[in-house]
Amino acid sequence: MSTIRVLAGTKKGAFILTADGRRQDWQISGPHFAGWEVYHLKGSAADPNRIYASQTSGWFGQIIQRSDDGGLTWNTPGSSPEELQGPGGFPKGESNKFAYEGAAGTHQWYDGTQHPWEFKRVWHVEPSLTDPDTAFAGVEDAAIFKTTDGGRTWRGLPGLRQAKGNLWAPGAGGMAVHTILLDPKNPQRMYVAISAAGAFRTEDGGQTWRPINRGLKSLYELPDPDAEVGHCVHRIALHPSRPDVLFMQKHWDVLRSDDAGGQWTEVSGNLPSDFGFPIDVHFHEPETIYVVPIKSDSEHYPPEGKLRVYRSKTGGHEWEALGNGLPQRDCYVNVLRDAMAVDSLEPCGIYFGTTGGQIYCSPDGGDHWQAIVRDLPGILSVEVQTLP
């Protein structure tokens, strides 16, 4: 029977939750990196036991950790006992270095003035689909870095800033590349999303980028209805079988694009609120998508105090509330943008974590939910691995 491994980044460490394919009885290990914020962990599709983690602290900065045994042990890349053996094996300590190349320039600040780019932390690590030693890091201030040596060293892809970076501005949570999507059919194509700059696409492996924000409306934040950048995109998602079809949860509005971001169309339909953070796609049904509506940008909790996932089986427009097993009164948690994931079992499992420290699982595509853990620190990210 398959094993499910849930990787949870929290405000005070990382946790790994495992269960068999029934997804009923969960074992929890952690906290790993106790006391540190762990923004994101993700395993390599090419080697599921290779997991990258972003460990960060306002005091001590950024640390990249790597496990080669499914999360049992961790090392900063380049410093594992094996890598230190022999003459000249001293670690270089470069795995934590995220230095913008050349003159990084400036971006727009809250008061409209220009502000220099300053590295703060890694929000998201996206391992290559084919090479365990290659991964991309989305960072704050917004940039994308790449490693090809298993995280020992990271190099920026400065072409992203050429996509009108001087007009990007931080959202309330900072200005970060928080989403990285790799096209499984075209290794040269990637998508990223940045708050508050928008979505961007590369067709040459990250050397050059173009904004893909046509059709987004951000009337209160951006008076210019044709603004090419500056949109507060919270999350984008795709199904691996159709990488030209993108789904987006924006600050307000849920949208889709059927041409790789060339044009976006709102599909918020009958959602009780189209504000929210995560959006994800069913593993077996490319037109089945999930969001978690949040009351407003001023009140970051579910409408009516009822925690409900909304599912559309038609790629948007028509949504159904899913609350069976979720708290339906007095619930005032939030679900952050990187805190939803799906497994690849049949039926598909849906997972999300809350700022209240709960991780919920639905082993049947959203029809029924159960808390697989209730009292962790606030959940920053959830990833799921389906292991044979």
Added chain:
Amino acid sequence: MIRVLLPFHLRTLARVDGELRLEIAGPATVGALLDAVELQYPVLRGTLRDHVTLKRRPFIRYFACQEDLSLEPPGTPLPAAVVNGTEPFLIVGAIAGG
């Protein structure tokens, strides 16, 4: 032998118990001490000072012999009691965050 005391999280990160013990080649300054810490424990690069500018991170402070050395330039000589190992050099995470 110079003794250095790290904050809890950096001791965990560097996998050390208790104090670091270091030798410094050349003049014993604050900057030379930090260079020696990072040379012996490369995982600490970037946790005390910026990787590129070598500026102290905002919530890191340096103390020795009841003195705050955080704002002193890197060329500042270490107190004699630190150099001869009588007193430790303290690297402290600032009390911040509410």
